[in-house]
Amino acid sequence: AQSVTQLGSHVSVSEGALVLLRCNYSSSVPPYLFWYVQYPNQGLQLLLKYTSAATLVKGINGFEAEFKKSETSFHLTKPSAHMSDAAEYFCAVRTDTGRRALTFGSGTRLQVQP
Amino acid sequence: DVKVTQSSRYLVKRTGEKVFLECVQDMDHENMFWYRQDPGLGLRLIYFSYDVKMKEKGDIPEGYSVSREKKERFSLILESASTNQTSMYLCASSARRTSGSLSYEQYFGPGTRLTVT
Numbered sequence: 001a002q003s004v005t006q007l008g009s010h011v012s013v014s015e016g017a018l019v020l021l022r023c024n025y026s027s028s029v030p031p032y033l034f035w036y037v038q039y040p041n042q043g044l045q046l047l048l049k050y051t052s053a054a055t056l057v058k059g060i061n062g063f064e065a066e067f068k069k070s071e072t073s074f075h076l077t078k079p080s081a082h083m084s085d086a087a088e089y090f091c092a093v094r095t096d097t098g099r100r101a102l103t104f105g106s107g108t109r110l111q112v113q114p
Numbered sequence: 115d116v117k118v119t120q121s122s123r124y125l126v127k128r129t130g131e132k133v134f135l136e137c138v139q140d141m142d143h144e145n146m147f148w149y150r151q152d153p154g155l156g157l158r159l160i161y162f163s164y165d166v167k168m169k170e171k172g173d174i175p176e177g178y179s180v181s182r183e184k185k186e187r188f189s190l191i192l193e194s195a196s197t198n199q200t201s202m203y204l205c206a207s208s209a210r211r212t213s214g215s216l217s218y219e220q221y222f223g224p225g226t227r228l229t230v231t
Contacts, residue, residue: 002157009154032218034218041224042225043118043223043224044157044204044206046221049219067144094218101162107156
């Protein structure tokens with residue numbers, strides 16, 4: 001069975017500091033991995049995705065993530081946090097090769113302090 | 115841009131009522147999904163559909179049913195609402211293939227916050 005673990009339900013950083021949100025996964029099939037962002041009172045928006053091409057993936061709003069197979073990780077980073085980055089972030093892995101469903105982590109709420 | 119719309123942003127219903135949540139997508143996507151989102155639990159899959167009139171149970175289907183009579187519309191039905199179904203409900207859609215490859219990228223609606231009293 002596929003699963004996703006996001007370490008830290010809340011992360012707080014100062015504006016301009018590095019953002020690091022952690023995601024570890026387990027998957028019995030070659031993983032396709034995703035990061036989504038949810039702003040208050042909105043649905044989820046895709047930040048970036050890994051689908052077996054380049055291991056370093058760049059997304060929107062300056063975010064990127066690196067797929068590390070040996071560590072079964074897909075951590076999300078941004079060099080310099082902005083106040084507008086405050087949101088909840090979800091990591092997801094494809095459930096299997098047939099169902100087209102995703103398994104989501106429990107989410108990490110990012111706070112950005114001025 | 116893909117647009118997924120949900121019929122209500124906020125809904126308040128009484129215990130025992132039958133509740134319909136509607137979702138419409140405008141990108142001709144084959145796959146549609148219903149999730150519920152609860153604090154600390156992330157998103158949990160209730161049901162999904164990969165074609166008209168086709169449906170499959172997700173991880174937490176108990177107390178819910180779905181209907182997909184048209185490709186663009188996917189309805190979630192709470193047959194007899196209970197207080198433990200108070201939650202945020204998110205609809206999503208995805209294409210079967212993108213650029214010839216299998217696609218898993220999902221597009222989400224804004225969500226319906228349902229309160230059952």
